[in-house]
Amino acid sequence: MNEKKERILGIVDSPRKGGNTETLVDEVLAGAKEAGAEISKIILNDLNIGYCQACNSCANNGKCRYDDDMTKINKEMSESTIFVFGTPVYYWGPTGIFKTFHDRLLATSRQGIIKGKKAILVVPLGGPASVARHTVGMLEDALNYQIADLVAQIVSPSTMEIEDLKQKKDILKQAYKVRYDAVKKTT
Numbered sequence: 001m002n003e004k005k006e007r008i009l010g011i012v013d014s015p016r017k018g019g020n021t022e023t024l025v026d027e028v029l030a031g032a033k034e035a036g037a038e039i040s041k042i043i044l045n046d047l048n049i050g051y052c053q054a055c056n057s058c059a060n061n062g063k064c065r066y067d068d069d070m071t072k073i074n075k076e077m078s079e080s081t082i083f084v085f086g087t088p089v090y091y092w093g094p095t096g097i098f099k100t101f102h103d104r105l106l107a108t109s110r111q112g113i114i115k116g117k118k119a120i121l122v123v124p125l126g127g128p129a130s131v132a133r134h135t136v137g138m139l140e141d142a143l144n145y146q147i148a149d150l151v152a153q154i155v156s157p158s159t160m161e162i163e164d165l166k167q168k169k170d171i172l173k174q175a176y177k178v179r180y181d182a183v184k185k186t187t
Ligand SMILES: Cc1cc2nc3c(=O)[nH]c(=O)nc-3n(C[C@H](O)[C@H](O)[C@H](O)COP(=O)(O)O)c2cc1C
Pocket: 014, 015, 016, 018, 019, 020, 021, 022, 088, 089, 090, 091, 092, 093, 124, 125, 126, 127, 128, 131, 159, 160, 161, 162
């Protein structure tokens, strides 16, 4: 049987290079690579992604009217089977980068690029885990609308500084092995 290789795309929505979000996304990707998947990573803060202008032209043919870096992200997403969305909590929700990107996913989902795929969410935050509830809930509902599955979520509470995450060996390990658990659960 010619089984298609899994391709996992990490999407980092934090502006802090080498910060907690990127570290957790990297752990998920490292575990996936070890398990034989192809991996790829995008740092959204390095890219040019404009706000959705609500022109609704994507309702006609799924295509966005604007030709910015979403074009190359859509290509990456179409070639991937699992997405790792990573955002810290900023003011009880995800970052503005995450929200701007997710608004633009309306066109992406209308092109059928997300439907039937899996997603893993990683969320570091300074406060307790309950503060991540809006971020997790938002992604759950958005993926539900896009007919995709949130197969795993890794919330890292009390993780304000980079040093805090270094102490959290259990969460780093959970991120490293999440791909095994998530794929096992849904296949
Ligand atoms: C602008 C801003 C707002 C934040 N708001 C919250 C918040 O509402 N609740 C919380 O628990 N942590 C909050 N934090 C802390 C971050 O979630 C935390 O430091 C996280 O680990 C940062 O991830 P990063 O290293 O990927 O940037 C905030 C940090 C910043 C910079």
